[in-house]
Amino acid sequence: MSEDSAWREEKKVREEKKGKMPGVLVFGGTTESLAILDFLRRFDIDVTLSVATEYGRESVRADEKAEVICGRMDREEILELIAGRPIHLVIDATHPFAVAISDNIRWACERAPAEYIRCLREKMKETEDEKPEKMICVDSLQEAVEYLKSVKGNILITTGSKELRKFCEIPDYQTRCYARVLSVPDSVESSARCGFRGRHLIAMQAPFSKEMNIATIHYAGASFFVTKESGAAGGMKEKIQACSETGTTLVVIRRPGETGKPVKEVCDDLDKKFQKYRI
Numbered sequence: 001m002s003e004d005s006a007w008r009e010e011k012k013v014r015e016e017k018k019g020k021m022p023g024v025l026v027f028g029g030t031t032e033s034l035a036i037l038d039f040l041r042r043f044d045i046d047v048t049l050s051v052a053t054e055y056g057r058e059s060v061r062a063d064e065k066a067e068v069i070c071g072r073m074d075r076e077e078i079l080e081l082i083a084g085r086p087i088h089l090v091i092d093a094t095h096p097f098a099v100a101i102s103d104n105i106r107w108a109c110e111r112a113p114a115e116y117i118r119c120l121r122e123k124m125k126e127t128e129d130e131k132p133e134k135m136i137c138v139d140s141l142q143e144a145v146e147y148l149k150s151v152k153g154n155i156l157i158t159t160g161s162k163e164l165r166k167f168c169e170i171p172d173y174q175t176r177c178y179a180r181v182l183s184v185p186d187s188v189e190s191s192a193r194c195g196f197r198g199r200h201l202i203a204m205q206a207p208f209s210k211e212m213n214i215a216t217i218h219y220a221g222a223s224f225f226v227t228k229e230s231g232a233a234g235g236m237k238e239k240i241q242a243c244s245e246t247g248t249t250l251v252v253i254r255r256p257g258e259t260g261k262p263v264k265e266v267c268d269d270l271d272k273k274f275q276k277y278r279i
Contacts, residue, residue, distance in 0.1 A: 022046070022274065023087040025114075026066075027105055029056025031233040032119050032263050033093035037066055039267045043277040046086065052101075055184045075104035082112040089273075091266065093119040096255040097228055117269070118260030121231045132240055134249035144226055144251050145169055153223025156180065156216060158239070159253065160228075161187040164194045178220035180204060207235050213242030226251045 022045045026033050029051035037060070040047050047066035050073070051057050057070045073081065082090065092105045102118065109116040138144045141159065145166050148155055154176050157167055161181040167173055179196045181187040183203040191201050202216065213235075217225060225248050230236050243250040261269070 022089065022277065023048070023085055024089045024091065025050065025082060025085070025087045026091045026093060027101070028091075028093035029053065029059060030093055030095055030121070032121055033091075034059060034061075035263050036091055036093055036119060036266060036270075037061075037064065039270060041065070042279060043270075043274040044279050045274055045277050048085065048087070050081070053184065053186065055182055073104075075107045078104055079108035079111055082108055082114050087112070087114055089115045089117065091117045091119055092260075093263075093266075096121050096230070096258075097253075099256050099258075102258070117266055118258065119266045120258065120260040120262055121233055121255075122262045123229075123231055123255075132244040132248070132250050134243070134247065136249060136251045137254055138251065139254050141166055141253055144253055147251065148224060148226070151224065154178065154221045155224045155226060156220045156222035156248075157226045159226055161191045164191055164196060168194055174200065178202060178216075178222065180216060182206075208238060210238045210241040210245075213238055214246055217242060217246050217248050222248055224249045224251055226253075228253045229255045231255075 024040060024045055025048045026036055026040075027050045028034070028036075033049065037047065037049055041064075048069060049060065049066050050069045051060075052070075052072045054070060057068055060066075060068055069081070090105060090109050092102055094101050094105075106116055136147060138147060141163050148167075148170050155167075155170070155178065157164065157177055157179045161179070164179055164181075167177055167179075170177060174195050177196070178200050179191050180202040181191050183205050188201065188203050202219075208216075213225075225239065225243050227236070227239050227250065228234070229252050240250065242248070
């Protein structure tokens with residue numbers, strides 16, 4: 001039997017078993033969601049991964065047997081997805097700053113109903129966090145913008161394309177600001193609509209090493225490096241190191257406070273929950 005035939009036969013068997021085995025829906029596209037997806041390969045259960053963008057879809061392993069759904073959904077669409085499938089458990093492993101999405105997922109789970117687990121990105125340990133001499137911590141993107149309005153010097157923005165419009169409030173932003181965004185059409189196009197073009201728009205794919213961050217700081221002639229508090233998975237350590245070595249002021253937007261469990265605890269719970277379905 002060829003590899004393709006074997007896969008089709010296995011898929012057929014799994015389709016027949018749908019509804020008879022537990023269904024798990026994972027929201028993510030993040031490092032955490034991929035770790036959970038990999039762990040779930042140990043069990044004979046029905047797994048679906050929901051990602052917002054093609055970039056998230058491309059991050060999934062080529063041999064992954066979970067169904068991948070791509071596209072942004074509002075809370076009604078999330079509810080329809082959960083209610084229309086044999087989903088018993090929903091794992092929210094979205095980005096720490098995707099507050100609105102997490103609220104929508106919780107809303108849908110309460111009404112489906114389905115069990116909800118929030119998977120949190122672990123913060124960097126203090127022993128790993130060699131803070132640069134120049135660091136400003138703020139509680140919101142708007143607060144970061146207000147601070148940057150009051151200072152002089154070029155700014156490297158790494159907070160993503162979705163919120164770039166707020167940085168347009170900074171005087172002379174088209175000459176002072178450089179945006180580093182994902183190298184996907186949606187990100188590039190939305191950044192360009194905000195006025196970030198030419199050498200002021202840097203489209204690259206993460207992860208970024210310390211050396212790459214340093215090179216980008218020099219390229220932009222940046223005095224300020226703006227980032228969200230993204231933890232180790234988001235390359236925070238490499239950003240801190242780059243700013244320390246270049247004397248650049250790191251402007252950190254603190255992550256929203258929330259409750260949940262880190263990846264390891266989520267996987268421990270899954271191991272107990274699906275023990276009898278272990279392959």
